[in-house]
Amino acid sequence: MEMINNGRTRTEILSQEVLCNKDIQELLGVGQTTASSIFSCIKKSKDRLGLAGKVHIQDYYDYFNIPMECRVGVVYRIGSPGEIVQPPIIKHIY
DSSP: OOEETTTEEHHHHHTSSEEOHHHHHHHHTOOHHHHHHHHHHHHHHOOSSOOTTOEEHHHHHHHTTOOGGGSTTOEEOTTSTTOEEOOOOOOOOO
16 A cells, blocks of 8 residues: 555545545645635535535546546446445544
């Protein structure tokens, strides 16, 4: 697994439902100013949560046009290669 900055993997970060500015910094390997700019662009394009300082993972994927088959947590049905189903909702306890 590829560790980035503080020891978290890309998969661990992208497994979250909500991203913050620090997550964008780690994912893209950019500084705070650049990450803030990208974060603002994502929120301007779509803001499902409507919460300051938070971006839904789906908004991140949509902004960067990341196809469904390249996303973390995508589940394929057994016996139907390439057929995509919704991944299970993972609830985080904070």
